[in-house]
């Protein structure tokens with residue numbers, strides 16, 4: 679099996695060298711746990727290897743993502759100009775205002791099939807190997823009931839898998855719930871689930887990463903310390919943990 683390297687320091691070695699190619703993975707965690715940073719790092723590191731990627735943003739406007747990610751030295755614009763990264767803007771259409779992004783949905787409102795078509799066209803155009811969907815709950819906001827949301831998630835994952843891309847989807851967990859996704863379907867259709875935790879105690883913060891599931895992979899079962907540094911996410915070994 680071919681493995682797609684995230685090149686997130688300390689991460690690939692926990693999963694036998696990388697994410698199984700052509701599958702879908704969930705990054706699940708509460709607000710501010712680093713899901714967007716993880717997903718962007720996955721694309722940027724792919725672009726550095728010459729593997730093109732697509733960022734489908736349903737949460738934040740593309741301009742804000744570009745700005746936030748510059749903090750880590752990641753110049754998305756530069757990779758966009760080289761056709762190594764494309765951002766698909768699924769945020770503005772749902773509130774009904776036009777976007778000046780190159781890849782966007784019409785301002786008439788959210789349309790899943792239009793979004794899927796745009797993703798598929800862009801995969802072909804830049805020969806993308808990596809896709810990020812940020813986030814599943816934001817996608818879910820476009821639907822009236824959970825049945826339609828589940829159908830949408832299944833359709834999305836099916837089409838991406840047929841296109842052969844390796845996908846990272848972000849989602850939220852409710853700390854009290856036994857589910858690892860919001861709708862109780864993502865965690866089953868995904869081939870892997872990575873959980874990010876954050877416990878802020880006064881000035882001390884404690885971030886961890888845990889691999890809950892990774893099909894076809896012997897993976898670490900530990901809670902790994904995670905740091906957000908000026909170069910992005912770094913995963914530490916349990917031995918490096920300061921208590």
Ligand SMILES: Nc1ncnc2c1ncn2[C@@H]1O[C@H](COP(=O)(O)OP(=O)(O)OP(=O)(O)O)[C@@H](O)[C@H]1O
Pocket residue numbers: 707708709710711712713714715716737749906907908
């Ligand atoms: N330069 C930085 N250095 C250290 N930590 C940072 C830096 N920039 C952001 N962070 C931390 O990362 C968090 C944001 O990460 P990210 O946007 O990936 O979270 P998220 O899980 O996507 O959150 P949300 O659910 O709100 O989308 C911030 O809340 C902050 O704690």
Ligand SMILES: [Mg+2]
Pocket residue numbers: 713714715737812
């Ligand atoms: Mg986010």
